[in-house]
Amino acid sequence: MLHRLRIKLIAAIMTVxxxxxxxxxxxxxxxxxxxxxxxxNLALESAxxxxxxxxxxxxxxxxxxxxxxxxxxxxxxxxxxxxxxSRIPVAVIRVQAGSSIMITGDxxxxxxxxxxxxxxxxxVGGLPDGRGDFSELGLSYxxxxxxxxxxxxxxAETRVLDGWQPLAASLAVVCLGAxxxxxxxxxxxxxxxxxxxxxxxxxxxxxxxxxxxxLKTPLTVVLANMSIISRDSQRTxxxxxxxxxxxxxxxLRMQGLVxxxxxxxxxxxxxxxxxxxxxxxxxxxxCSLQLEPxxxxxxxxLECRTEEGLCVLGSRTQLERLVSTLIENACKYVNEGGEVNxxxxxxxxxxxxxxxxxxxxxxxxxxxxxFERFFRTDKARTSGSGGFGLGLAIARETAESHGxxxxxxxxxxxxxxxxxxPLAMTSA
Numbered sequence: 001m002l003h004r005l006r007i008k009l010i011a012a013i014m015t016v017x018x019x020x021x022x023x024x025x026x027x028x029x030x031x032x033x034x035x036x037x038x039x040x041n042l043a044l045e046s047a048x049x050x051x052x053x054x055x056x057x058x059x060x061x062x063x064x065x066x067x068x069x070x071x072x073x074x075x076x077x078x079x080x081x082x083x084x085x086s087r088i089p090v091a092v093i094r095v096q097a098g099s100s101i102m103i104t105g106d107x108x109x110x111x112x113x114x115x116x117x118x119x120x121x122x123x124v125g126g127l128p129d130g131r132g133d134f135s136e137l138g139l140s141y142x143x144x145x146x147x148x149x150x151x152x153x154x155x156a157e158t159r160v161l162d163g164w165q166p167l168a169a170s171l172a173v174v175c176l177g178a179x180x181x182x183x184x185x186x187x188x189x190x191x192x193x194x195x196x197x198x199x200x201x202x203x204x205x206x207x208x209x210x211x212x213x214x215l216k217t218p219l220t221v222v223l224a225n226m227s228i229i230s231r232d233s234q235r236t237x238x239x240x241x242x243x244x245x246x247x248x249x250x251x252l253r254m255q256g257l258v259x260x261x262x263x264x265x266x267x268x269x270x271x272x273x274x275x276x277x278x279x280x281x282x283x284x285x286x287c288s289l290q291l292e293p294x295x296x297x298x299x300x301x302l303e304c305r306t307e308e309g310l311c312v313l314g315s316r317t318q319l320e321r322l323v324s325t326l327i328e329n330a331c332k333y334v335n336e337g338g339e340v341n342x343x344x345x346x347x348x349x350x351x352x353x354x355x356x357x358x359x360x361x362x363x364x365x366x367x368x369x370x371f372e373r374f375f376r377t378d379k380a381r382t383s384g385s386g387g388f389g390l391g392l393a394i395a396r397e398t399a400e401s402h403g404x405x406x407x408x409x410x411x412x413x414x415x416x417x418x419x420x421x422p423l424a425m426t427s428a
Contacts, residue, residue, distance in 0.1 A: 017182040018175075025171040032164040040088060040161060041131060044142035044154040047090040047108065051152055052144070088160050095121045095151040112155060124153055133158055199372075218250030277424050278319050280351055281310045284344045287323045294331045295340055302331070306344040310351050311424040314402040322398045325391045326355040326417050333415070335359035350404075351423050356416040362408070370408050371396040395419075 089110030094101045112120070116137060123134060124141055131142050140161070142154045225243040232240070288304035295302040312319065330340045338358035345352050362370065371392050399406040404421035 014179065014183060014186060017186075018179060021175050021178055025168070025175060028171065029164045029168050032167050033161060036161050036163045040140060040156055041142070043088040043090050044131070044140070044156060047092050047154040048142060048144050048152050051092040051094075051108070051154070052146070088156055091155045093117050093120060093153050093155070095125045095153060110156075120153055120155060125151060215254055218253050221250045222247050275313050276316065277311045278314055278316045279309070280312050280319060280323075280353070280421070281306045281308050281344060283316070283320055284323055284342060284353065287320065287327050288342050291324075291327050291331050294328075295334065298331075298334070299337050300331070300334050300340060301338075302340040302342070304342040306342075307346055310344060310346055312351055312402065312421045313424045314421075315398075318398045319402070322395045322419065323353065325395050326353070326419070329391065329417075330355050330357035330415075333357060333359050346423060347420075349423050351421045353419040353421075354416060356414055358414045361410040361412060362415055364410075367408055367410055371406065 090108060091110040091112045092108045093112065116139075119137065120134060120139070120141065123136070124132070124143055127143060129143050129145050131140070133140050134155075135158075138158050139155050140158045141156075144152045146152060225247040228243050229240055284306050285304060288302060292302050327340070327342060330342075334340050334357040340355070340357045342356075343352075343354045345354075396406050399419055399421065402421055404419060406417065406419045409416050409418070
């Protein structure tokens with residue numbers, strides 16, 4: 001499933017990247033074409049203006065005249081080759097009584113052959129004034145009718161509008177390179193984006209395996225007990241009490257797992273808890289007192305120090321579960337003859353609860369995952385040892401839903417959990 005998600009994420013990134021690049025490059029090519037078209041129009045109109053202004057000076061020549069400067073100008077028309085396109089070569093001809101006359105001097109920066117001039121005079125002479133293309137010769141023209149009835153036609157190679165083509169080829173190469181770069185980036189981004197999903201997926205698979213093991217054992221015991229009881233139905237309930245008690249014990253264990261899963265779901269979905277003033281000083285003292293016998297039986301010492309009158313706005317039930325979970329864990333993992341220290345103090349506008357126990361520390365690799373759902377430090381747990389890996393996840397959700405935080409630290413000799421919650425204004 002994660003592999004399919006990664007492929008879909010990469011495909012989405014590549015599609016968006018290609019669409020953005022394609023739109024950008026098409027826009028660049030269109031702007032380049034429009035720029036060239038504007039430049040061509042200006043060149044044609046400028047040539048017509050100069051020709052009309054200088055015609056009175058007699059700067060005209062019959063095609064092939066030795067007195068003209070045609071030999072010094074590039075020749076256009078008939079799809080001939082022009083080496084220098086830094087300027088747009090423009091030829092201007094005058095169409096008079098069906099024949100064409102070359103305009104020379106400063107009016108033209110190019111020339112055409114007599115046959116091209118004749119073809120233009122025939123093909124364009126009868127058309128209305130304006131801009132057009134003579135596709136047979138690969139020429140663009142601009143025509144203007146003079147007061148005396150003659151026509152001036154400025155000619156330029158249509159190829160000057162093809163400047164976008166090499167640009168498009170260059171952009172295509174750039175696009176391929178960019179897509180390759182985006183592909184490599186998308187691999188990294190998809191790996192980074194799916195990391196939390198992968199971690200959650202792995203944690204959930206671990207939980208399913210653990211929960212299956214936890215449920216399989218008591219179910220097996222319950223079924224076995226029921227089989228024993230049903231085989232000897234003549235015996236009294238009292239005589240088979242050991243099987244009944246075993247069944248009840250295993251059923252309670254299954255109920256505990258289900259209840260913890262439901263509680264975690266409720267804490268996550270409930271959002272903001274019910275806002276009531278909870279005296280956490282009394283709550284912490286009561287939870288500590290309730291668990292003192294546990295530490296006493298193990299030969300350990302539990303010490304609780306709390307400031308009086310510290311209150312938090314929130315859910316009493318959730319906060320009690322949070323405190324109980326931390327103290328129970330401390331009592332469970334304290335070393336024989338060790339100490340469990342519980343402290344509740346005020347720090348500015350915060351209530352700070354610290355629960356610390358001596359004993360085997362938590363490994364650094366496990367410490368950064370300690371509050372994740374379904375995570376347990378004992379990867380190879382056996383039936384009946386410890387909880388289900390949901391208690392600390394519920395504690396974190398509870399602390400955060402109350403606007404607070406929870407953190408864990410472990411050194412060579414002890415482990416400490418610290419909870420910070422906003423202090424209610426009613427606190428002294």
